[in-house]
Amino acid sequence: SSINWIKNVFHQTVYHSFEEFYQENYYEDVYLEWELVNESDAQYIIIDQYGYWKFTYQPETITILFQITATHNYNTYVPSMTTVIEIIVEPLPILPINELHRQISSEFYLIKGVVQEVIENEWILIRDETGLIFVESYGYNTTFSIGDEVLVYGSYSYDSYEPTPIIDYSSEIVVLSHGNPVSTPTPVEMSIEEVRKMNYLDPTTAYQYITIEGELSLSGYNYYTLVDGDYKIELVLSSESKDILYDLYGMGRIKLTGYIMGPNYVNSNSDWSMIFCGTYELIPETV
Structure with a gap:
């Protein structure tokens, strides 16, 4: 029956x-x-x-x-x-972010962390005690803020076409609390050439907090790159950091600090990118 x-x-x-x-x-x-x-x-x-x-x-x-x-x-x-x-x-087990980097790509996992950066409400960068990861947040009605503690259930992406580990599709993002402390590590100063020579197939390369130096280049309305000689890095921006670069454009050499993302595709070193968080330093001109 x-x-x-x-x-x-x-x-x-x-x-x-x-x-x-x-x-x-x-x-x-x-x-x-x-x-x-x-x-x-x-x-x-x-x-x-x-x-x-x-x-x-x-x-x-x-x-x-x-x-x-x-x-x-x-x-x-x-x-x-x-x-x-x-x-x-x-309940699902909550994976530490550093363990997530050793899981199967395109499978769904549950992680928890505190929002470090918000990129136009399309991406959030979250951190737990073990590491960081970029999470796609496009399409959510929720407005995320730095300091939000969130649960993320989404698809982990790390493969030969997108060597930077990310959560590229999030089925659920739940805000658990607001106003949590956000700690920023001490940046490591590197040249853009040194960054470009890093092993981008190593998932631990991504999200290192660095300071790089060069001159701003602008293409179109808001596609900024930082250029140093023959080397350049694309800058991933929030609305706030975009305003900062707008004011800095044309002012000579500068230092920018942010989280390195790696290239978008294998064998495409010109497409390395960095999340610019708003910290900068003008380099005085030498006479």
Whole structure:
């Protein structure tokens, strides 16, 4: 019967935080209607813009009860039947960022950290006790701020085409708290030539905090690079740091500080980039 099938397929099925939960609406000629037994359990469910159900982050295992009513579509003489099933939602392990760099690319993982930089609300740079990583945040209604502690469940990307480790697709970003302290490391001074000679296939190369020197070059409205002789680095900017470079453009040699990103593609050293965080120093002209 449909009730036995429902029990066999769904009862005590285990899901995880942020995982999609597909509600089967038909079994052969039977329509299945799902209802929460306890309305308060709605707090554990997110319905996205496409109508898919996902479970919210849970630090501990929870059980959600659903009542399922089975109604025959064509034979009105067959009475509807109901049953109650349990869906179990278990927490996902939170990976330290440095361990994330050793995981399988394109798989989804859960990390937690504090926002260090916000790039036009399209990217956020987050840090935990072990490292940093760039997270795509485009399309979220939430406005992220430096100092936000966030949970990120997304797809880890590190491969031969994009050697800089990033979270390139985030299915969920949850803000846990605001106003957390943000610590900035002491930058290492490097020439752009030295940066360009770093091993970009080593995932630990990315996100080193450095200071580089050169002259600003501007292409179009806001595509800035820092140039030193034959070498250059593209600058990834927030709206605030973009305003700073606008004022600095044409003022000669400067030092800029930020997080190195590496090249966008293998064998494309001209495409190295750095997240400019707003710290700079003008270099006096020598007579």
